[in-house]
Amino acid sequence: MQQLTDLFPSPSIGPFGRRLRQPRGGRIPVTVVTGFLGAGKTTLVRNFLGRPEGYGTALVVNEFGEVGVDDALLRASTDETVLLGNGCVCCTTRSDLQVALRGLVADRERGIIPHFRRVLIETSGLADPGPVLQTFATDRALGGEFYLEVAVTVADAVNGADTLDWSAEARKQAILADRLIVTKIDIAEASALEKLTARLRELNPRAEIVTAVKGEADPALLTEAPAPSLGGVDNEGARGFLAEAAEAEHSDGIGSFVLRQKTPMAWATFARTMEVLTSLRGEDLLRVKGFLDVEGCRGPVLVQFVQHLADPPVELESWPGGTRETRLVFITRNLPEKAVRDLFAAVSAVSTA
């Protein structure tokens, strides 16, 4: 069977398309902000919109009332969309997030609303962020148009630790975040802050934890993904996945682990293993994200899964930090690291036999 690259070959295009300078390529970056009730999500978002870096943001909320759009900022509105100052637009997900996002893209294309540069989704209260992340995890839905740049969870230092104790949704928000922003540190007891930080670190050892006071935070925290952490064990030349310190399983049966491998992997091995995993245990794969060193590819191949859905893989121009190594983060429920490792090993053995 002829491939596109046979008809129209290119030294700069790999099996996953044009090699990208950054993962989102030409897609619209999306920031998802979740947070505990009263943690100060809205203050953080409003502060961001008011800064020059917030220019050209399309804000998606459940209800206008929640974000408290200032009358002075309001320029024009329809039932579902309002224009804000600063080239921003705000719309509600009254019907459905996908419908709202499609509407934004169509209106942007037609010049009806400003040509926004990013989408910021503020989820309501203690929502499970899973379904929102899932929206962007497949090209069948919106993955071809949008790219989930960063998922941020806001927790307040005063009540955060207690919230984590009683709320499974809060724990899931913390576990699935790329970045955790701790607010109200100015009015919290030092011991409460310590307790919250320790609890967050335990739940999500890989996320960046930063603090904010009265919504004042570096705008980049809402627009840029944390740099992938590097380093770790050094077993140059070893075959198969390397061992990394095992992590304890949290309450709710949710745990996370990292698979690392120094040697390139056949794409078929990865794809087939993930096919088995997603078909048998899709709902327990809360999030899988990382860089793959794929045989025949120059750059790292970025892969992302949310449950049974896969974001289209993209190849980047170069390896972050110059370190060539497969590094996959799994956040799973009742699915132990060993089972995943064994499955990769088994598929690999069968594939190469």
Place this chain on the structure above:
Amino acid sequence: MSANDQSPLASGANESIEWNFKLIGHHELGGFGGMGEGMAVQVAPDGRRIIWLAHESAPKNFTGVDVSDPRNPKMVVQTALPHNNVRSNSLELTGNILAVAYQTKQHGQTPAGFELFDVSKPEEPKSISFFDCSGPKSRGVHQLWFADGEYVHMAAGAADFIPNNDLDDQCYRIIDVRNPSKPEEVGRWWLPGTRQGDNVPPPVRHQKPLPDMGFRAHNTNVYPQRPDRAYLGYLDGGMLILDISNKAQPQLISRWDHSPPYSGFTHTLVPFFNRNLLIMTDESTVDRAADWPKLVWVLDNRDETNPIPIATCPMPPVDTWGNRGGRFGAHNLHENTPSPHCWYSEDVIVGTFFNGGLRAYDLSNPYQPKEIAAFVPPAPPLSRAGAIQLNDLFIDERKIVYTVDRIIGGLYILEMGF
């Protein structure tokens, strides 16, 4: 009724767009910021990086801008034309030699031809020679290509070129400039039937409502990968590939003419050699998109004797963009000009679309080009178009993008973010 009229959010339509391009510099060129379609980057003997820019029309001839620091562009020289009946809308550079095209308003006027300048000292361009193309039915040179330091390929009239129709007055001419002080013509090609005395009938002219724009050469690109091929846009004649292995007698290899039903003015033809593709534009030449659609076409060129159109690059909807002011539609492309100071890309197309601004397309899948970046600045102050009219672009090997406004806005300098 346009979409704008229907929406209470209509004010958004006139906001500027900076999507995956970042504006880092802007120069209004001393108030003479109506720019043509000649742009070339030189690294001068003293190490400064100069971009040479052709003007859309008189009174200015060409302008050099020091873009060593693209955030702080400095105009170093701006030259004047002898009178207002001539324009120099095209230029190219090899090494330190700048070739500038002169086209007059009327047949028989002068100067009609091209001039070579030594720009080793950018502040002091020195004329080396002038090649005269004037004649009773000639307006001189509209566009030229000068990439190998040896030959100028151009769309030009000639003293002895008498067309059957006055609109067909510029053919493809090849000029040997290996001795730059004494340029000599070595070959010529024209669409059969356009010159008086041809033994075939003249081409059928475009009938109303299509505009009759003329069967004449526009871009005449030749690349080192195939020095035996010339890639021509031939306005109402469509696109052409010529065999120029014998420059004295160019031979037609293939021609794709989509008009009618399209409205001609085929402008640029860029081959992507590795990818067996051709990228072609039709220029929009009428305000308010009256000649829509003017497109960027992708052609399958696996068999150069039979190029097949397989896609066009998506443009924003004409109902909201057509009335924004001035022209809306395709024009120039980044042409992978063979120069050490030019970015080379066969997987991304970047082009200018007048009020549609500057747009970039991912060509990973040539059947489905996908827009990945756009730059549409606000209307420049005092622009009679009332909207930006981005005319041409050049991307240097540092991936810095230069683009110019056709009316008054001057030079915009951008970084690519995709």
